[in-house]
Amino acid sequence: MDIRVGDILTMKKPHPCGEKRWEVLRIGADFRLRCLGCGHEVMGARSKFEKNCRRIERNGEEIHETKNHRS
């Protein structure tokens, strides 16, 4: 999955504040994401977020998983 800093991820499960969208702040072995609803920041394994991610937005456009395989 092609995820970059600044992308907006829509998760399958909402944060307790009700927001499902998170901004990517840092990528690497661990990702750091910020909840767009309440500003809460979390860190965790890339695989965990990829598994829970339903949608990726970049510059306001949806990124499809089947393209943009370049890194």
Ligand SMILES: [Zn+2]
């Ligand atoms: Zn939140």
